[in-house]
Amino acid sequence: MNARYAVRWLAEHGLPRVALRVHNRMGDPFARLLGSEEGHRDPYALIETLRGTGGVRSGPVGYAAFDYQLCREILRDNSFGVRTPFDPAVPGPLRRYAERVVLPPNPIEAPSMFMADPPQHGRLRRPVASAFTPRAVARLGDRVREVTTELLDDMAARGSVDLIGDFAARVPIAIIADMLGFPAADRELFLRWGDVVTPLLDVGISWRAHRRAMAATAAMEDYLRAHIDQMRRDPGDDIFSTLVSSGDLDTTELMASANVLMGAGFETTVNLIGNAIPLLLSHPDQLDLLRAEPERWPNAIEEVLRFEPPVQMTCRRALRAVDLDGVVLRPEERIIISLAGANRDPAKFPDPHRFDITRPNAKEHLSFGSGIHACIGASLARLEAAHALPALFDRFPHLRLDGTPRPCGLSTLHGYEHMPARLGRPANTQAVSALSVDRTLGS
Ligand code: HEM
Numbered sequence: 001m002n003a004r005y006a007v008r009w010l011a012e013h014g015l016p017r018v019a020l021r022v023h024n025r026m027g028d029p030f031a032r033l034l035g036s037e038e039g040h041r042d043p044y045a046l047i048e049t050l051r052g053t054g055g056v057r058s059g060p061v062g063y064a065a066f067d068y069q070l071c072r073e074i075l076r077d078n079s080f081g082v083r084t085p086f087d088p089a090v091p092g093p094l095r096r097y098a099e100r101v102v103l104p105p106n107p108i109e110a111p112s113m114f115m116a117d118p119p120q121h122g123r124l125r126r127p128v129a130s131a132f133t134p135r136a137v138a139r140l141g142d143r144v145r146e147v148t149t150e151l152l153d154d155m156a157a158r159g160s161v162d163l164i165g166d167f168a169a170r171v172p173i174a175i176i177a178d179m180l181g182f183p184a185a186d187r188e189l190f191l192r193w194g195d196v197v198t199p200l201l202d203v204g205i206s207w208r209a210h211r212r213a214m215a216a217t218a219a220m221e222d223y224l225r226a227h228i229d230q231m232r233r234d235p236g237d238d239i240f241s242t243l244v245s246s247g248d249l250d251t252t253e254l255m256a257s258a259n260v261l262m263g264a265g266f267e268t269t270v271n272l273i274g275n276a277i278p279l280l281l282s283h284p285d286q287l288d289l290l291r292a293e294p295e296r297w298p299n300a301i302e303e304v305l306r307f308e309p310p311v312q313m314t315c316r317r318a319l320r321a322v323d324l325d326g327v328v329l330r331p332e333e334r335i336i337i338s339l340a341g342a343n344r345d346p347a348k349f350p351d352p353h354r355f356d357i358t359r360p361n362a363k364e365h366l367s368f369g370s371g372i373h374a375c376i377g378a379s380l381a382r383l384e385a386a387h388a389l390p391a392l393f394d395r396f397p398h399l400r401l402d403g404t405p406r407p408c409g410l411s412t413l414h415g416y417e418h419m420p421a422r423l424g425r426p427a428n429t430q431a432v433s434a435l436s437v438d439r440t441l442g443s
Contacts, residue, residue: 002211004101009210011098012085016061017204023060030059034203034411041407043312043414044353047341056327061087061203062315062334063327066341068348068366070324074337075314076371079322081117083315088332104217105224105255107263108200112256114264114373117319121372127248128257129376131239137379140175144387147174152395156426160402163419164274171388172269175380179265180258181231181238186223190262193220198267201412217259224255261377269381271310271408271415272301273388278405278419279304279355280393286357287393294390300357301385305343306365307355312340312414314369340414342366398424 023031033039033046050057051066058064065071074080085108086095103109110116113124151170155161173187173194182190196216199209228244228251235241240261244254280287280300290296314337318329329335343365344352356362368375375381393399405419 005103005210005214006207007094008085008098008101008103009207011090011094013203013205013210014207015090016087017206019060020204028060030057030064034061037409039411040409040414043340043411044344047338047344050338051341051345055325056335058327062336063324063329064336064338065324066338066345068342068345071337071339071342071366072370074316074324074335075366075369075373077322078118079318079320080316080335081319082115082121082373083317083334084332087334088330104214104221105252105259106197106200106213106217106220107256107259109256111253112260114260118372124249124253124257125372125376127243127246128261131242132376132380134379136239137383140179140380141383141387143178144171144175144384145391147171148388148391152391155423156395159423161421161423163277163421164270164405164416165418167388167392168273168277168419169266169270171273171384172266172381175384176262176265179238180227180240180261181236182227189223190266192216194262194267197263198413199410202410220259221255224258225251227258228254264375265377265380267413268310269377269384271308271413272305272381272385274405274416274419275308275310275414276301276304276385276389277392277399277421278401278416279308280389281399281401283355286355289357290390291393291397296357297386297390298382299359299362301382301389302362302365303355303357303359304385305367306349306359306362307343308414309339309343309365309367310413310415311367311369313338313412314373339366339369395426396423397427400424 017035020031020035024035029046029049033043033050039046047066050064054067056063056065056070065074086098090098106112108114111120111124113121113128116124148171151167155166161167169191173191174184177184177187177190193216196209196212197220199205200213231241231244235245240258243249243257249257280290286300290300315334316337317334318331320331322329324335343349346352348364349359349361368378400422402420402422405416408415408417
């Protein structure tokens with residue numbers, strides 16, 4: 001099995017990895033953005049170099065777009081499908097062999113909705129999307145509040161914490177585990193699986209990282225199969241039980257959906273909450289404004305999403321020849337859509353490198369994508385952040401980072417792995433948090 005996976009890795013990651021390395025040595029900003037520590041840590045200077053005078057750029061692993069209007073158009077254009085794992089430059093025989101290698105279910109392997117074009121996409125997305133009704137999401141509000149309070153209580157007993165491992169990661173994992181009907185005791189398992197599976201989203205990962213991800217996804221497959229069988233026998237009142245009972249999706253599709261929900265629902269929101277903390281601490285004037293006027297929190301969360309998008313980029317492939325501002329993409333050619341670039345486009349967001357929680361059009365960012373693949377969980381992510389962040393800052397008004405947070409080291413996802421912090425003296429009463437959260441959400 002390892003040999004088959006190795007061929008798949010070679011076609012999907014190995015060859016692009018070599019291309020990125022070579023171009024990286026030549027100082028190519030596109031290669032540096034995708035394949036260097038500098039690109040992972042601070043992508044924005046490289047993005048500005050690549051934006052140049054605008055339009056489509058070409059690079060070592062395909063084309064790329066950085067301008068708001070262009071990115072939005074591509075996401076909404078049915079001349080494009082979702083990405084294939086393989087660059088058209090991969091030699092034919094290798095590609096044909098690699099295409100036949102089926103990997104264990106994971107968020108970016110068919111039949112995941114991320115990797116499906118119409119009409120299959122609609123069939124996979126509809127039943128999941130219909131479980132995310134505004135009522136179903138609003139019902140999760142009390143649970144988000146409960147989880148947040150428990151985490152803050154635990155942290156208060158310690159003083160020194162890791163704001164990612166002890167807080168930002170714990171809120172979304174608890175909620176997504178509830179939604180999928182997983183026992184609370186298994187949350188640690190998902191945190192570990194998540195860490196090794198998310199590198200699959202990047203281009204050109206190492207064979208070692210790929211092997212670890214395959215081992216984790218294979219273990220996850222066994223877990224999910226047993227979980228779905230159990231749900232068929234004894235459904236709970238969670239969102240995933242509803243999906244299983246509906247009979248709309250077969251077992252493989254259900255496993256793919258669970259994988260997407262876990263990956264998309266957890267690995268992103270942790271970064272929304274995690275990215276907001278240093279941003280706000282380094283802009284004390286804006287934090288003061290939020291303290292004085294908590295009703296500004298929803299817009300502040302949109303500005304965090306615009307300024308530091310947890311998902312920095314996505315990818316599409318041309319289904320037919322497409323002319324983009326004079327650059328013609330042939331069928332199967334790929335284009336990276338830089339959501340981070342779109343969000344910092346001065347033509348859309350004046351003074352785009354300024355973090356400003358009062359920005360009137362902050363909410364027009366592309367951080368949740370656009371078009372038929374637009375994020376299903378956007379309202380849930382907003383709800384989690386709107387509870388977790390005000391509660392954290394209210395409870396610990398003297399919160400300080402303790403050293404430099406460690407970035408997660410990926411190019412597609414942007415966030416931190418560790419964020420050591422000192423909490424300082426807590427505010428006296430939890431009632432402050434509850435009051436502020438209620439005002440934040442306008443209740
Ligand atoms: C801050 C948090 C989040 C961010 C930044 C985010 C971002 C995105 C983006 C950019 C896409 C579109 C990808 C593309 O077009 O290729 C997407 C799709 C998706 N998201 Fe999210 N997401 C977040 C939270 C969530 C949550 C909480 C859930 C569910 C629990 C979720 C579920 C999904 C699903 C199922 C899709 C696939 C939709 C499709 O392919 O039709 N996301 N998300």
